[in-house]
Amino acid sequence: MTTKLGGPARRALPVTEPAPSEPRPQQKNTGLAGQFAKVLLLGLSVAIAIWAAFPLIAEEHWIGLAVLVAATAALLYIYLSPRHIPAKYLFPGTLFLVIFQLFPVLYTASTAFTNFGDGHRGSKEDAIVAIQTSSVTRVPGSTEYALSIATEGDPATGPIVFLITDPATKAVSIGDAGGLTPAGAVTVTSSGKVTAAEGYTVLNAGQASVRSQEITDFTVPTAGGAIRSAGLSRAYEGKAGRAYDAATDSITDTTSGKTWKADESLGSFVAADGERLVQGWKVGVGLDNFTRVLTNDSISGPFLKTLIWNFAFAIGSTGFTFILGLFIALALHSAKVRGRNFYRILLVLPYAMPAFAMLLVWRDMFNTDFGLINNLFGTDVDWFGGTASARIAVILVQLWLGYPYMFLVSTGALQAIPGELLDATKVDGAGVWQSFKSVTLPLLMIPLTPLLISSFAFNFNNFNAIWLTTEGAPFPADNTTNGATDLLITYTYRLAFGGSGAQYGFAAAISIFIFLIVAVVSTISFRRTRQLEEVYS
Amino acid sequence: MRIRTAGVIAICAVALVGTAACGSSKDETTSDAPSAAAATGELVIWADDKRSAALKPFAEKFGTENGVTVKVQAISKDQQTTFLTASQQGSGPDVVVGAHDWIGNLVQNGAIDPVQLSDEQKSGIAANAIKAVTFNGQTYGVPYATENLGLIRNTELAPEAPATVEALVASAKKLKADKKVSELLCLQVGQNGDAYHAYPFYSSAGGYLFGTNAAGDYDAKDLGVGKPESVEAFKKLSALGEKGDGALKRSITPENSIATFTSKKCAYLVSGPWAVTDVKKANLKYDISAVPGFEGGKEATPFLGVQTFYVAAKGKNKALAQEFVTNYVTTPELAVALYNAEPRPPALTAALDQVKGADADLQKWVDAGKNAVPLPAIPEMAAIWDPFGKAEAAVIGGADAEKTVTAAGTTISGSIK
Numbered sequence: 001m002t003t004k005l006g007g008p009a010r011r012a013l014p015v016t017e018p019a020p021s022e023p024r025p026q027q028k029n030t031g032l033a034g035q036f037a038k039v040l041l042l043g044l045s046v047a048i049a050i051w052a053a054f055p056l057i058a059e060e061h062w063i064g065l066a067v068l069v070a071a072t073a074a075l076l077y078i079y080l081s082p083r084h085i086p087a088k089y090l091f092p093g094t095l096f097l098v099i100f101q102l103f104p105v106l107y108t109a110s111t112a113f114t115n116f117g118d119g120h121r122g123s124k125e126d127a128i129v130a131i132q133t134s135s136v137t138r139v140p141g142s143t144e145y146a147l148s149i150a151t152e153g154d155p156a157t158g159p160i161v162f163l164i165t166d167p168a169t170k171a172v173s174i175g176d177a178g179g180l181t182p183a184g185a186v187t188v189t190s191s192g193k194v195t196a197a198e199g200y201t202v203l204n205a206g207q208a209s210v211r212s213q214e215i216t217d218f219t220v221p222t223a224g225g226a227i228r229s230a231g232l233s234r235a236y237e238g239k240a241g242r243a244y245d246a247a248t249d250s251i252t253d254t255t256s257g258k259t260w261k262a263d264e265s266l267g268s269f270v271a272a273d274g275e276r277l278v279q280g281w282k283v284g285v286g287l288d289n290f291t292r293v294l295t296n297d298s299i300s301g302p303f304l305k306t307l308i309w310n311f312a313f314a315i316g317s318t319g320f321t322f323i324l325g326l327f328i329a330l331a332l333h334s335a336k337v338r339g340r341n342f343y344r345i346l347l348v349l350p351y352a353m354p355a356f357a358m359l360l361v362w363r364d365m366f367n368t369d370f371g372l373i374n375n376l377f378g379t380d381v382d383w384f385g386g387t388a389s390a391r392i393a394v395i396l397v398q399l400w401l402g403y404p405y406m407f408l409v410s411t412g413a414l415q416a417i418p419g420e421l422l423d424a425t426k427v428d429g430a431g432v433w434q435s436f437k438s439v440t441l442p443l444l445m446i447p448l449t450p451l452l453i454s455s456f457a458f459n460f461n462n463f464n465a466i467w468l469t470t471e472g473a474p475f476p477a478d479n480t481t482n483g484a485t486d487l488l489i490t491y492t493y494r495l496a497f498g499g500s501g502a503q504y505g506f507a508a509a510i511s512i513f514i515f516l517i518v519a520v521v522s523t524i525s526f527r528r529t530r531q532l533e534e535v536y537s
Numbered sequence: 538m539r540i541r542t543a544g545v546i547a548i549c550a551v552a553l554v555g556t557a558a559c560g561s562s563k564d565e566t567t568s569d570a571p572s573a574a575a576a577t578g579e580l581v582i583w584a585d586d587k588r589s590a591a592l593k594p595f596a597e598k599f600g601t602e603n604g605v606t607v608k609v610q611a612i613s614k615d616q617q618t619t620f621l622t623a624s625q626q627g628s629g630p631d632v633v634v635g636a637h638d639w640i641g642n643l644v645q646n647g648a649i650d651p652v653q654l655s656d657e658q659k660s661g662i663a664a665n666a667i668k669a670v671t672f673n674g675q676t677y678g679v680p681y682a683t684e685n686l687g688l689i690r691n692t693e694l695a696p697e698a699p700a701t702v703e704a705l706v707a708s709a710k711k712l713k714a715d716k717k718v719s720e721l722l723c724l725q726v727g728q729n730g731d732a733y734h735a736y737p738f739y740s741s742a743g744g745y746l747f748g749t750n751a752a753g754d755y756d757a758k759d760l761g762v763g764k765p766e767s768v769e770a771f772k773k774l775s776a777l778g779e780k781g782d783g784a785l786k787r788s789i790t791p792e793n794s795i796a797t798f799t800s801k802k803c804a805y806l807v808s809g810p811w812a813v814t815d816v817k818k819a820n821l822k823y824d825i826s827a828v829p830g831f832e833g834g835k836e837a838t839p840f841l842g843v844q845t846f847y848v849a850a851k852g853k854n855k856a857l858a859q860e861f862v863t864n865y866v867t868t869p870e871l872a873v874a875l876y877n878a879e880p881r882p883p884a885l886t887a888a889l890d891q892v893k894g895a896d897a898d899l900q901k902w903v904d905a906g907k908n909a910v911p912l913p914a915i916p917e918m919a920a921i922w923d924p925f926g927k928a929e930a931a932v933i934g935g936a937d938a939e940k941t942v943t944a945a946g947t948t949i950s951g952s953i954k
Binding site: 126298478481 | 578579580602603604605618621625641642644645646647650651652653655656673674675720728729786787788789790792793797850853854855856857859860861862863864916919922923924927928930931932934936937940941943944945948951
């Protein structure tokens, strides 16, 4: 470990190592190279921190900046001071833990308290901008102008003006923040585009596109509204239909006079009659998402039923694959079987296939009229149409996908059991079954129990196994949200993303509930495993 | 000492990476500073794999004509979500290509800007395509291709286009009795239904999804699913289902419907222009007509889907994006190239006229979609798909129509709020 990590430092050493009797120069050399590398790496860390600081300052993200400064200061302090040896080793790991584990968990948890989702993704400012921009319509019957963009000064920095050509008369006007004024000497093409104007520099598309934002925001006030650009070569007279008033914190429709007042608890602009503008913003909603999970009938009603099936599915998938895998492993463990390796390779094949594709293939094999299974057995079972048959089908698929894994780990564990123990049982007169039950199985369970628990936890949330086969079917005719093979994860996915677009806040709240369930189950299982180990060890 | 120094260096290196990750993760969420690329006038376009390949030469041409760089990036999966997330972070494109029914969701997230088309440009585009991209009275994109369902039939088995659903079923039953086919109709249902493919029959039987207000926009408050009309419509679907005629079956899935038709197991296929490539490959003699309606019922109206160019609201180069979308996409050459990439009828009349001489199917698709209604683009439509499809599947499987549709209606109105 140390040698490997110490690579760069060692390479900087002189090729001929001094004799062990002269330890001092060696230490000095290592120290120098080490110091050099240390300074270099710390310098780089600081450089990166400074680079990361600029966007934070630009965004006025002071908390982020404070965290960055504190982390960098801590880094420098720990590595530049000769003390704090344990901290030198702990700091990087802690940093990674915070970034890759704690931060996502906290982010998910904090999302659960917001209405983050479709229609409520951005800030209130974003929503106001979107409402105003999307309300600009062409003044009915107004002229469509040809547009050229020009400036009085430098193409990159000079103030922008619009050169506007009336398509009928080819008369050119100069438009700026003060309004329209007739232009002097200009050269106009047949399409109405101005190629040269006295006193102005006409921008080409490349130059104009650099100043895209300015051009988009540029308006020339007119009596009926304002002239705006539609791209770089056309302009139209448009009028904003809705305006935001900061004093009353509301949006007003300029034609109908209807107002929508900002509701900070909903993150929407709401009119007196309850109508909401579609563009909303992200706000904190407290425990709303959690109470929704607990109080909504369509969630709490079928919850218990789904939970029971979820346990049955996870236990069934894990249990059956384990029994089958162990059985085959035992059969092939016997030295009497010829071509054992050939069989083993054959058996591992399903494990080598991409589960994704295999699930889809299995789904088609269970098709009532065209599926392989019904055709092969001459049956007419509506596999995914009946509750029992659909459940059997998904567990069968899991069995096929999962047994090679169990077979592999069981084979490994079996080979680790010393043969003397089994010989001893024979000497003592135990039968095959008894020696399996009393010696092999207990010894197998010690390494395999943690794997079974993790397999259970995986299958408990095995989204693909259901989503790519039955999608939760069959559904009762009067309830389209909760199917017979739905796991909690597929069911909640449908709730959070199937109904009205993506509702990340709600989904985060549900995922916290699922986490609690899995955590409780895993904790209990691991407790029991410890007891198991104590018994057999 | 030596060991310790080495350890310190190693840990420093790790910390360095850590700081970098820390810095960049914060940078991603907060940085909005203009990138160096934008300073040279850059236009970024997002499209799916097939279309981005077709777009590339035109994008380059646009770039050289205007002295800017144009980048076409292929987004192969979940384009809408990817676009929304990216544009929220300020790393989205300037122009995005997608289906018109995204509009409602993109608008409510403030992700796209309206486009101002001149009267002349609008008149050059199919009227129903313009209607499809209009949302709350505002045009939100430039359509370039349309698609709708039609009835594809194997003319060797079924020479005449059936005028009604009843005629279709009668003719198919005769073919089945003569052992020429094994299925009456290839219309994908699947285990959990398919609202898009069921809609022509549903509409012919009198059902509707959303009512329209005075301005002709869909009104989310007037939900048609669960209304008496929808119950009647589902009863008709039920009569065609597994316990009835057997024309609609859950075993016909999106995966096998076209293959079943091309292997001559059924004479009629309800599908869109995307199915033609496979049908041609199978060397079938085929013809395309409108999806028939029920006898004495309303006309069957399939959904009209419109492929659209959008201007991203949070793009860095909006003026150039507007220029590209409103003044360049509206030229026929681009529409023809996109047609060659995937054969769907161009929305630009001039482009359609150019290509329909070489491809007789195009006019047939346009005719089949003559009375097509634009797929509702309102955000509330998201609540329809899943419950409607499942109710359809349940009814086709033999469930009670009234109970099923009422429950579906309750679910939908529950998630619309």
